[in-house]
Amino acid sequence: MTMTLQQPCDLAALLPQASVEISSRGHQLDELREHFSADIDVSITFLPGDHYQHNVETAAALRRAGFNPVPHIAAREVGSREALDDFFRRLRGEADVHRILLIAGDLAIAKGPFKSSRDVATSGLIETHGFSRLSLAGHPEGHPYLDTAQTMKSLAAWRDWGKEREIALDIVTQFCFEAAPILNWLGELRIAAIDLPVVIGLAGPASPATLMKFALRCGVGNSIRAVRNQIGRYGRLLTETGPDEVLRGLEAAPKPATSPISGFHLFPFGGLRKSARWLNEQVSLPNAHQNP
16 A cells, blocks of 8 residues: 655654665664663665675664664665565565565666666565565656656556555655755656655765765765855855755745655764764754744
């Protein structure tokens, strides 16, 4: 089943349950426990060259620590159907994983039979192993290898797939540095009748230089000019930039425009400690993003 869209609400109220992201290597677990409360969702990246064993081990460690592990499944990194079956079996059995985030992966040539996230879906293994929630990647500013119209058709197909299999679907977006691309993209979803909940990705506080590096790596588009403005304004790049302006822009929008937003996800480019500090500051100042 698809998840029911939330009624329009104060977006800041969603911040306390924001999810966060860590490496599959698990070396950030101590820092995560120190700065974030348990019971939140924690995504586990799957970068080129990773082995799913690391994802499983880190997911199990997160579960033991009281967090909800959300492993990334990079389709093109999986070498065989047998490997995917083992990956899923171990995630369920060793880490009690209920939600996964499915991506194609950054490889140009797939290591096995799965060239796209849809190939993973057609394998039937998601249902076989009883995952109850599936997250998809969304790109408000587009993607270098994806056509916008085709992307909307794909999301519509995913919507129907989730309804048929009674698996809850949502979309987790790539980060942006301005609210406008996000709002425009949410409007495109509405026009296409894609009524899936959307988790908005936010770039955690980091220097403009660091943000620029990750933006170029992740293919973030036009809103990168916001970071360039920071570089021009502060010269030596000593000032850390958080996603405050993005939040202000979203909260200033008409409520119907942001009604699909069901939560936030933090990309901790400047480190988990800095992201946690920023998040705690926002939670303690409930009116921080409202326009005067």
